[in-house]
Amino acid sequence: MARTALPGRLSTRLTWRVATLAEFHDETATARTLRLDVPGWPGHLPGQHVDVRLTDEDGYSTQRSYSLAAPADGDRIELTVQRLPDGEVSGYLADTYAVGDPIEIRGPVGGWFVWRPPDPAPVLLVAGGSGIVPLMAMIRSRRQAGSRVPFRLVYSVRTPADQFYAAELRRSARADGGLDVAVVYTRSAPDGWARPAGRITAADLEALGWPASFEPTCYVCGPTGFVEAAAGALVDLGHDPRRIRTERFGPST
Amino acid sequence: MSEDFTDDYEDGNALAGPLGELFAVDVTTAIGRCAGCGRSGRVAELRVYSHAPGLVARCPGCDRVMMRLVRGPDAAWLDLRGTVSLRVALPG
Ligand SMILES: Cc1cc2nc3c(=O)[nH]c(=O)nc-3n(C[C@H](O)[C@H](O)[C@H](O)COP(=O)(O)OP(=O)(O)OC[C@H]3O[C@@H](n4cnc5c(N)ncnc54)[C@H](O)[C@@H]3O)c2cc1C
Ligand SMILES: [Zn+2]
Numbered sequence: 001m002a003r004t005a006l007p008g009r010l011s012t013r014l015t016w017r018v019a020t021l022a023e024f025h026d027e028t029a030t031a032r033t034l035r036l037d038v039p040g041w042p043g044h045l046p047g048q049h050v051d052v053r054l055t056d057e058d059g060y061s062t063q064r065s066y067s068l069a070a071p072a073d074g075d076r077i078e079l080t081v082q083r084l085p086d087g088e089v090s091g092y093l094a095d096t097y098a099v100g101d102p103i104e105i106r107g108p109v110g111g112w113f114v115w116r117p118p119d120p121a122p123v124l125l126v127a128g129g130s131g132i133v134p135l136m137a138m139i140r141s142r143r144q145a146g147s148r149v150p151f152r153l154v155y156s157v158r159t160p161a162d163q164f165y166a167a168e169l170r171r172s173a174r175a176d177g178g179l180d181v182a183v184v185y186t187r188s189a190p191d192g193w194a195r196p197a198g199r200i201t202a203a204d205l206e207a208l209g210w211p212a213s214f215e216p217t218c219y220v221c222g223p224t225g226f227v228e229a230a231a232g233a234l235v236d237l238g239h240d241p242r243r244i245r246t247e248r249f250g251p252s253t
Numbered sequence: 254m255s256e257d258f259t260d261d262y263e264d265g266n267a268l269a270g271p272l273g274e275l276f277a278v279d280v281t282t283a284i285g286r287c288a289g290c291g292r293s294g295r296v297a298e299l300r301v302y303s304h305a306p307g308l309v310a311r312c313p314g315c316d317r318v319m320m321r322l323v324r325g326p327d328a329a330w331l332d333l334r335g336t337v338s339l340r341v342a343l344p345g
Contacts, residue, residue, distance in 0.1 A: 013273075013274060013275075013277065014270065014273035014274050015274075049266070049269070049270075050270075051270035051271075063270075065267055065270065106270050106273070106274075107270065107273075109269035109270045109273050109279070109281075110266045110269040110279070110281060110297070111269070111279035111281060111282040111297075112265075112266060112281050112282050112295055112297030112298075113266050113297065224261070224262060224263065245297075246264055246298075247264065247266055248262065248263045248264045248266075248267075249263070250263050251261055
């Protein structure tokens with residue numbers, strides 16, 4: 001049967017299923033991309049996430065949410081996990097979790113922070129750190145659909161070494177028509193970089209984003225403090241709050 | 254943990270999985286009306302605190318609790334006292 005692009009279930013209640021790690025690679029010194037096999041995966045929309053549940057031998061279990069990093073590819077899904085200092089689940093997934101190991105996954109879920117390829121409105125993507133993950137799924141889906149919808153990505157990272165998907169994004173900026181990529185460094189910028197290192201400001205978003213009069217849909221994702229600041233700046237620049245969609249990843253560390 | 258830190262929350266998107274256990278539709282795209290200030294908005298836009306017992310979703314307008322979800326081993330409790338109504342789109 002052909003796989004549908006419907007977000008998830010048709011009538012059954014959402015339940016946990018077992019996923020197995022098929023392969024992984026390190027994205028940066030502190031982040032790892034995991035490719036998982038999930039038998040019977042129903043497909044998903046870019047921007048959706050899964051809940052991951054880990055259970056100990058003694059029965060203790062805990063769960064966290066992780067965005068889907070790529071469009072669905074049969075039973076294969078992709079996550080990118082940033083290891084946080086002392087982080088319980090991220091530490092396990094980014095360091096210990098090995099090829100062939102099972103974990104439990106629930107999803108895809110979330111119907112609001114999604115981009116649908118037929119939507120013709122220009123798109124502004126604003127990522128802070130690991131907040132690039134669901135936005136990368138949108139960029140990859142746009143490429144897969146051969147869409148020419150104008151996309152701009154403003155990606156805030158601490159240093160060049162903290163950038164996820166760096167080679168692909170450099171390539172994308174040339175190869176994917178109508179995709180602009182701008183990186184803002186908060187701690188240290190490459191030599192000769194015009195913009196001094198520092199937190200993203202309304203002036204950055206004004207210079208690198210779309211004017212509010214273009215009525216873009218804005219997707220803002222990252223640590224809670226980053227999302228607050230960036231979404232607030234977009235509102236100050238005149239963007240309609242109803243066109244600003246946010247995904248907060250939790251405490252800024 | 255306390256709810257005093259403005260940084261210490263996620264948004265209603267994070268409720269998609271927990272509510273998906275209860276409902277066959279995606280409730281995060283439903284429009285909820287706050288019993289405190291009357292504001293209408295997507296459930297995805299509520300402020301979710303996960304350090305309280307269970308999940309607590311507050312109105313971004315007035316900060317009052319609109320939803321509380323507690324999951325036990327064999328049941329879930331969904332407290333909707335702070336929500337006047339939920340509008341769920343059901344095409345067709
Ligand atoms: C919808 C959604 C999508 C997400 N997508 C992604 C994604 O694609 N990639 C990604 O990497 N993350 C993502 N996240 C964040 C992810 O869900 C986790 O919150 C994150 O991985 C941290 O989990 P953890 O178990 O490692 O850390 P936790 O153990 O929960 O701790 C988080 C941080 O708080 C600190 N901390 C914990 N307990 C204490 C304490 N008692 N005292 C002081 N400090 C403490 C830890 O040092 C750590 O840095 C997403 C979140 C949401 C809501
Ligand atoms: Zn309210």
